[in-house]
Amino acid sequence: MKLPRRSFLGALAGLALASPLAAQELGGGGDRSQALRVLLGRGTVEPLPGGFLFEGRRYRGSYSMLADGRVVNEVDFDDYLASVVPSEMSASWPIAALEAQAICSRGFILARSNPNRPYDLVPSELAQVYRGIESEEPASTAAVRSTSGMVLRYGRGFAQIEYSSCCGGYSESSADAWGGAPIPYLSAHPCPYCTASPRFRWKADLGASDLEATVERIAPQIGALQEVRFTDYDRSGRARSVALGGTLGVARISATRFRIDVGARRVPSLLVRRERALVAPGTQAFAGLRIEGRGLGHGVGLCQWGARGYALAGGSAQEILSFYFVGTSIGRI
Numbered sequence: 001m002k003l004p005r006r007s008f009l010g011a012l013a014g015l016a017l018a019s020p021l022a023a024q025e026l027g028g029g030g031d032r033s034q035a036l037r038v039l040l041g042r043g044t045v046e047p048l049p050g051g052f053l054f055e056g057r058r059y060r061g062s063y064s065m066l067a068d069g070r071v072v073n074e075v076d077f078d079d080y081l082a083s084v085v086p087s088e089m090s091a092s093w094p095i096a097a098l099e100a101q102a103i104c105s106r107g108f109i110l111a112r113s114n115p116n117r118p119y120d121l122v123p124s125e126l127a128q129v130y131r132g133i134e135s136e137e138p139a140s141t142a143a144v145r146s147t148s149g150m151v152l153r154y155g156r157g158f159a160q161i162e163y164s165s166c167c168g169g170y171s172e173s174s175a176d177a178w179g180g181a182p183i184p185y186l187s188a189h190p191c192p193y194c195t196a197s198p199r200f201r202w203k204a205d206l207g208a209s210d211l212e213a214t215v216e217r218i219a220p221q222i223g224a225l226q227e228v229r230f231t232d233y234d235r236s237g238r239a240r241s242v243a244l245g246g247t248l249g250v251a252r253i254s255a256t257r258f259r260i261d262v263g264a265r266r267v268p269s270l271l272v273r274r275e276r277a278l279v280a281p282g283t284q285a286f287a288g289l290r291i292e293g294r295g296l297g298h299g300v301g302l303c304q305w306g307a308r309g310y311a312l313a314g315g316s317a318q319e320i321l322s323f324y325f326v327g328t329s330i331g332r333i
């Protein structure tokens with residue numbers, strides 16, 4: 001049983017400290033020796049030629065076990081991407097969109113990996129599904145291979161990568177979504193390419209009991225809920241606050257907090273165009289909220305349905321990424 005080796009991410013981190021430019025030179029040309037250490041967790045392992053079985057699933061690369069029994073998969077970066085990219089974007093989508101996604105996923109993983117642990121990443125922490133070979137799809141694998149080693153760069157560093165399903169026609173700035181200093185390439189701008197998304201326009205009904213449960217947790221001081229209003233619209237058209245009106249007063253809370261508490265799936269985005277109270281038949285009692293909006297997800301960075309639309313219109317991966325991350329360029333890890 002061997003301990004996991006220090007991965008190339010560890011080497012990158014060390015080089016980045018020594019010289020901001022050194023990392024640029026590392027692995028140029030798509031070095032296939034770039035290995036990630038991926039924490040799989042506890043489970044049964046069985047060696048196979050060129051890989052192994054973990055909990056009955058086939059994985060590429062090798063494995064080792066931490067002292068506490070958790071299994072770590074040492075896997076080529078591109079092999080890991082080949083497994084996770086089809087979960088992030090349908091492999092049936094155009095190759096240029098898949099290539100844009102592969103480049104984004106590579107940068108997303110690099111930025112969120114932690115070489116100071118005995119493993120670089122935990123797929124679930126990145127909201128990534130990693131099921132080894134069974135998830136691989138030929139088209140996604142081709143996109144990963146044709147973009148091997150490519151990441152988005154801004155100035156001398158890596159660009160911060162964000163992506164979500166559908167921006168609803170207007171992408172969001174990172175500063176408006178999450179606060180912090182504005183990032184030039186993560187700004188709000190119109191997106192004409194994502195209208196084919198089934199969530200480009202949506203309606204959602206939130207029942208009174210669910211909303212009352214949220215009020216109970218977040219703003220119990222307002223009493224019985226009577227009204228919900230989205231407010232403080234930012235430049236992209238997203239609500240940044242929600243005003244909750246009750247029998248004892250009004251509370252204004254962060255729209256993001258409201259969305260997470262109610263359930264991100266039930267409020268697909270904060271690009272809310274209209275809301276109205278539902279009233280119980282025959283009475284004036286508050287019975288819930290109907291909201292109409294656009295898009296699915298936070299809307300920052302790459303709009304995945306937009307990448308599909310742009311690719312179908314003939315755009316290359318490079319053009320797609322230049323559109324959603326203005327001012328960045330494709331470079332090497």
Ligand SMILES: [Zn+2]
Nearest residue numbers: 167191194303
């Ligand atoms: Zn879009």
